[in-house]
Amino acid sequence: MEFFLDTADVDEIREIASWGILDGVTTNPSLIKKSGRDFKTVVAEIASICNGPISAEVTALDTAGMVEQGRALKEELPENVIIKIPCTPEGLAATKILTEDGTKTNVTLVFSAAQALMAAKAGATYVSPFIGRIDDTGADGMALIAEIMNTWDNYNVETKVLAASIRHPTHVLACMQMGAHTVTMPTKTFRQLMSHPLTDKGLAGFMKDWAEVEAAGNA
Numbered sequence: 001m002e003f004f005l006d007t008a009d010v011d012e013i014r015e016i017a018s019w020g021i022l023d024g025v026t027t028n029p030s031l032i033k034k035s036g037r038d039f040k041t042v043v044a045e046i047a048s049i050c051n052g053p054i055s056a057e058v059t060a061l062d063t064a065g066m067v068e069q070g071r072a073l074k075e076e077l078p079e080n081v082i083i084k085i086p087c088t089p090e091g092l093a094a095t096k097i098l099t100e101d102g103t104k105t106n107v108t109l110v111f112s113a114a115q116a117l118m119a120a121k122a123g124a125t126y127v128s129p130f131i132g133r134i135d136d137t138g139a140d141g142m143a144l145i146a147e148i149m150n151t152w153d154n155y156n157v158e159t160k161v162l163a164a165s166i167r168h169p170t171h172v173l174a175c176m177q178m179g180a181h182t183v184t185m186p187t188k189t190f191r192q193l194m195s196h197p198l199t200d201k202g203l204a205g206f207m208k209d210w211a212e213v214e215a216a217g218n219a
């Protein structure tokens with residue numbers, strides 16, 4: 001299983017990378033806007049912090065434009081940058097062409113198992129179903145992950161399922177129970193996964209008692 005961060009905030013990426021278990025980072029145009037920084041500069045910096053796949057999204061809507069942008073990003077940015085492409089017919093064609101170039105891709109904005117299958121057939125390295133945005137409509141985002149994983153089980157699909165639009169730790173755990181290969185989550189969710197009040201309380205108790213052991217000269 002892979003744990004990715006879904007942010008373009010390099011301070012947050014540095015913090016989580018220091019935990020030693022960060023496998024990759026996903027960005028999108030909205031996250032780049034939020035960073036307030038130059039697109040290529042910030043993606044290159046992220047790629048220097050984390051060795052894993054770093055998704056950089058194309059913004060052209062036509063196939064030729066996506067392919068041109070994808071090739072330029074691969075040319076200009078570090079080796080571990082992969083190309084994020086929207087799940088549209090034009091994006092599907094661009095995914096096929098870039099895959100034939102040997103470029104790794106992440107097909108994004110996936111909201112149905114049918115879209116995920118189409119992206120896999122085009123050779124996508126990752127497909128990104130958006131759980132939280134489905135939940136936001138009143139439907140069940142996790143049901144989509146289950147449907148995709150069940151479909152994957154029937155065939156020898158190499159494309160990794162990258163669960164995105166994660167809102168809370170329960171999403172992450174449910175994805176892992178269903179066998180999703182990768183989850184990308186905001187920093188808040190990453191921190192929540194590691195946090196438990198009984199760990200904090202227990203550690204404080206151990207530290208207090210150890211101070212008394214030291215004071216007694218028994219350390």
Ligand code: G3P
Nearest residue numbers: 006026028132133164165
């Ligand atoms: O990176 C794409 C996805 O994870 C977006 O999440 O929170 O904007 O629905 P969100």
